Amino acid sequence: xxxxxxxxxxxxxxxxxxxxxxxxxxxxxxxxxxxxxxxxxxxxxxxxxxxxxxxxxxxxxxxxxxxxxxxxxxxxxxxxxxxxxxxxxxxxxxxxxxxxxxxxxxxxxxxxxxxxxxxxxxxxxxxxxxxxxxxxxxxxxxxxxxxxxxxxxxxxxxxxxxxxxxxxxxxxxxxxxxxxxxxxxxxxxxxxxxxxxxxxxxxxxxxxxxxxxxxxxxxxxxxxxxxxxxxxxxxxxxxxxxxxxxxxxxxxxxxxxxxxxxxxxxxxxxxxxxxxxxxxxxxxxxxxxxxxxxxxxxxxxxxxxxxxxxxxxxxxxxxxxxxxxxxxxxxxxxxxxxxxxxxxxxxxxxxxxxxxxxxxxxxxxxxxxxxxxxxxxxxxxxxxxxxxxxxxxxxxxxxxxxxxxxxxxxxxxxxxxxxxxxxxxxxxxxxxxxxxxxxxxxxxxxxxxxxxxxxxxxxxxxxxxxxxxxxxxxxxxxxxxxxxxxxxxxxxxxxxxxxxxxxxxxxxxxxxxxxxxxxxxxxxxxxxxxxxxxxxxxxxxxxxxxxxxxxxxxxxxxxxxxxxxxxxxxxxxxxxxxxxxxxxxxxxxxxxxxxxxxxxxxxxxxxxxxxxxxxxxxxxxxxxxxxxxxxxxxxxxxxxxxx
Numbered sequence: 201x202x203x204x205x206x207x208x209x210x211x212x213x214x215x216x217x218x219x220x221x222x223x224x225x226x227x228x229x230x231x232x233x234x235x236x237x238x239x240x241x242x243x244x245x246x247x248x249x250x251x252x253x254x255x256x257x258x259x260x261x262x263x264x265x266x267x268x269x270x271x272x273x274x275x276x277x278x279x280x281x282x283x284x285x286x287x288x289x290x291x292x293x294x295x296x297x298x299x300x301x302x303x304x305x306x307x308x309x310x311x312x313x314x315x316x317x318x319x320x321x322x323x324x325x326x327x328x329x330x331x332x333x334x335x336x337x338x339x340x341x342x343x344x345x346x347x348x349x350x351x352x353x354x355x356x357x358x359x360x361x362x363x364x365x366x367x368x369x370x371x372x373x374x375x376x377x378x379x380x381x382x383x384x385x386x387x388x389x390x391x392x393x394x395x396x397x398x399x400x401x402x403x404x405x406x407x408x409x410x411x412x413x414x415x416x417x418x419x420x421x422x423x424x425x426x427x428x429x430x431x432x433x434x435x436x437x438x439x440x441x442x443x444x445x446x447x448x449x450x451x452x453x454x455x456x457x458x459x460x461x462x463x464x465x466x467x468x469x470x471x472x473x474x475x476x477x478x479x480x481x482x483x484x485x486x487x488x489x490x491x492x493x494x495x496x497x498x499x500x501x502x503x504x505x506x507x508x509x510x511x512x513x514x515x516x517x518x519x520x521x522x523x524x525x526x527x528x529x530x531x532x533x534x535x536x537x538x539x540x541x542x543x544x545x546x547x548x549x550x551x552x553x554x555x556x557x558x559x560x561x562x563x564x565x566x567x568x569x570x571x572x573x574x575x576x577x578x579x580x581x582x583x584x585x586x587x588x589x590x591x592x593x594x595x596x597x598x599x600x601x602x603x604x605x606x607x608x609x610x611x612x613x614x615x616x617x618x619x620x621x622x623x624x625x626x627x628x629x630x631x632x633x634x635x636x637x638x639x640x641x642x643x644x645x646x647x648x649x650x651x652x653x654x655x656x657x658x659x660x661x662x663x664x665x666x667x668x669x670x671x672x673x674x675x676x677x678x679x680x681x682x683x684x685x686x687x688x689x690x691x692x693x694x695x696x697x698x699x700x701x702x703x704x705x706x707x708x709x710x711x712x713x714x715x716x717x718x719x720x721x722x723x724x725x726x727x728x729x730x731x732x733x734x735x736x737x738x739x740x741x742x743x744x745x746x747x748x749x750x751x752x753x754x755x756x757x758x759x760x761x762x763x764x765x766x767x768x769x770x771x772x773x774x775x776x777x778x779x780x781x782x783x784x785x786x787x788x789x790x791x792x793x794x795x796x797x798x799x800x801x802x803x804x805x806x807x808x809x810x811x812x813x814x815x816x817x818x819x820x821x822x823x824x825x826x827x828x829x830x831x832x833x834x835x836x837x838x839x840x841x842x843x
Contacts, residue, residue: 213238220294221268221319233464236265239288240493242296244512247287250302251508252310252632255491255500256284259385259461260353263486264288266467267351267381270475275348277321277337281330281358283311285383286320293319303632305809311636325636326604327574328361330354331380335371338378349475351379357551360573365451371481372452378481379474380453383461385490448483457485462492524689527682530660531623532557534667534696535594539565544592545671548572550579556596556625576601580608580620587618592671596623599639599681600630606645613677614649621670622646622679627656627719628770629801629815630684634808639681640801643718643775646679647748653678653701654747656719656769656776660687662745664696672698683720683770685811702749710740713829714758718744718769718776721799721820725768728825739829747776750783759784764795764832768825773800795832799825 214231215238218224227235240261247254265288267278273293280286290308291299295317301307312320322333334352341347358364359382371378448455456474459466467486474482491497496515497507508517525533539545539561546568553559553571562569572579576597583593597605602624613620624646627639647654653673657663657680666680707722708729717725722743729739740762742754747769759765765784767777777798784790799820806814815821 215239215242215291215296218292221273221292224265224269224292227269229464229468232265232269232468236262236464239265239291242291242299243288244494246291246299246302247507248510248512249300250304250307251510252287252302253284254287254494254507255497256282256355256385257287258492258494258497259488259490260285260383261288261492262462262464262467263353263381263383263488264292266464266471267353268292270468270471271349271351274318274321277334277346277348277350278319279322279324279330279334279337279350279352280312281324281352281354282327283309283324285353285355286312289319290317293317303634303808305807305813307808309634309808310632311634323636325633326601327358328354328363330358331364331367331371334378334380335367335374335376338371338376339374342376349377349379351381353381353383356382356384357574361575362577368448368451368453368483375452375480377478379478380481380483382457382483382485383488384458384485385488453481453483454478455483455485457483458487459485461486461488522686524687525660525692526557526686527657527660527663527684528555528557528625529560530557530663530687530692531596531625531667531682532560534664535623535671536561536564538668538671539568542592542671543568544590545594546570546586546591547594547596548579548583548586549596550574550576550601552596552598552601555598556623558596576605577608580605581612583620584608584612584616584618587613587620588616592619592621592674594621594623594670596625598626598637599624599642600626600637602642603645609646609677610649614652617651617676619674620677621673622677623667623670624679624681626684627681628683629806629811629818631811631814632808635805638806639683639770640772642679642681643747643769643771644773644778647775647779649677651676652748655680655699655745656747657682658717658720658722658743658745659690661690661692661696662743663687664692665699668696669698669701673701681719683811688720688723699745702746702751704742704744704746704751704754706754707741707743708739710738712737712739712762713764713766713833714740714742714762715825715829716742716744716755716758716765716767716780718747718767719771721768721770721825724815724820724822725825727822728829731822731826732829735830735835737829737833737835744776747779750779752783755780755783756787756789759789759794759796762794764797764829766797766799766825766828766832768799768820770820771801773798773803775800797828797832799828 214235240258243257280289295308298308303310309316311325313323314320330352331354334350337350459470510517547558547561548570549556549558550572551574553562558569572582579595583595586593624642630637646652655666657666663682670678670680715725725741729741732739742758767780769776777800784796801818806817
């Protein structure tokens with residue numbers, strides 16, 4: 201081959217030419233299809249290095265390319281619901297060089313984030329917010345604010361939440377130009393549940409469309425080769441002719457679909473048409489496949505929803521060696537064991553049966569386990585109804601998701617003193633998911649409710665005892681919190697006995713200063729104690745167990761017998777430490793010159809990193825606890841380097 205002969209040279213990857221979406225405007229449709237293939241490979245490669253949410257992004261590769269090719273971002277705003285599906289979007293919007301820092305300390309967020317890029321017009325970490333936000337952008341445009349179109353991309357699982365329908369209803373009423381892309385992959389995190397999922401399935405699996413597909417499938421093989429391609433195209437065209445958008449049309453939307461969300465030959469002309477002609481709200485129903493194009497993800501039960509680092513060739517994930525069971529699995533096993541002895545125990549979760557450990561409960565007691573979909577408000581009130589009906593419901597939610605059902609906790613549970621048991625998973629700082637998933641506020645917002653019992657487990661054995669405590673508590677609502685990840689490796693009891701409500705325990709006796717721990721910081725407190733003992737300081741260490749009711753006798757005894765008292769919790773200000781401060785104030789303990797300090801999460805949102813790094817940033821590591829003791833006793837030296 202001569203130097204000028206380039207006919208056989210490998211084509212330059214299209215992706216290498218894309219630095220921002222504007223670079224896509226001159227690409228042909230064939231090049232856009234090639235770009236989608238390269239983008240899928242780049243996404244797989246990146247997540248294999250970082251871990252993260254793989255399947256959702258693979259399901260929207262073609263959709264991502266088509267949206268950026270047709271619309272004019274960032275002037276036009278693409279709002280990705282939840283953000284699990286945004287990795288391909290980040291690669292196309294100037295962040296390819298940092299994509300292998302996903303979810304790492306000081307790296308890219310695993311979700312859309314306004315401070316990260318102009319192409320992320322709205323941040324998200326919880327589901328079902330995109331249509332509301334997009335409608336806000338659309339109305340701002342109408343009122344003279346930022347120009348451009350607003351496009352919400354929402355999954356079928358997220359569409360099951362009430363907030364999505366509130367937004368659809370309002371958007372239909374306002375009647376302004378707005379685009380909603382329903383990314384229907386029949387797979388959220390857990391298999392979707394409910395009537396809406398069945399309705400969407402019928403749109404492209406029943407009626408004349410299904411009949412015509414069956415006929416085509418049986419007849420195409422008998423046609424001459426040239427006609428088989430025409431038959432295939434006709435069959436694909438039928439997907440756009442399916443009648444069934446009645447639900448969305450009644451809400452005021454023009455319904456288009458269902459369309460094959462992986463077929464660029466359908467997506468590009470459809471998006472170009474609606475962009476050119478739409479005057480009011482439009483819903484585009486795109487049928488996709490979660491994990492598309494990567495066989496290990498397609499085969500996985502969760503379609504590769506969340507993965508650790510993995511080998512691209514085999515899909516095998518790197519698993520950290522564990523010396524202890526996870527807190528989540530301890531909860532699941534304990535609840536299942538209790539349910540075997542008590543047929544009144546039932547379990548409720550909101551689209552997270554595996555994440556909350558209820559999968560093992562569901563396998564053994566399927567009639568007593570309820571996954572209500574992405575609907576935390578309903579989950580709480582449904583649990584309240586179960587309790588009022590004589591059952592013993594355990595409502596298992598992540599702390600960050602329980603926030604979405606707080607009004608129901610107040611009005612439907614607490615005011616009525618119904619014995620709903622709240623199992624609050626992912627308490628404290630959770631690592632790579634960052635601020636949107638931090639369980640920082642539940643101590644404060646649960647403990648301020650009259651009649652609510654609030655516990656926090658110091659280790660996995662304590663968690664087992666708290667599950668048993670909740671099962672036997674019928675006097676009103678009760679909550680227990682525990683973190684993500686593995687436990688301490690402590691020996692588990694053969695049979696966990698319930699705790700006495702409102703009673704803590706002394707872990708280690710000492711003098712001068714007492715450290716009162718609430719939750720799993722206890723292990724760091726004990727590490728700090730060892731370091732302090734090397735300095736000749738021997739703190740008393742206590743495990744509060746309960747933020748409400750407080751162990752009044754224990755706290756007042758610690759205050760009376762020590763110069764200083766320090767509380768520590770994996771929560772925000774206004775929680776356990778504040779309740780202790782209130783007790784000490786009411787009892788006039790401060791008048792006796794007790795030195796009292798609280799260690800809580802700082803008044804800021806902490807970005808994603810490893811949990812250990814996040815707690816160091818929060819000032820709650822063993823070294824920080826040691827420094828706090830030295831400070832309160834007045835023995836810390838200025839400029840002294842901490843251990």
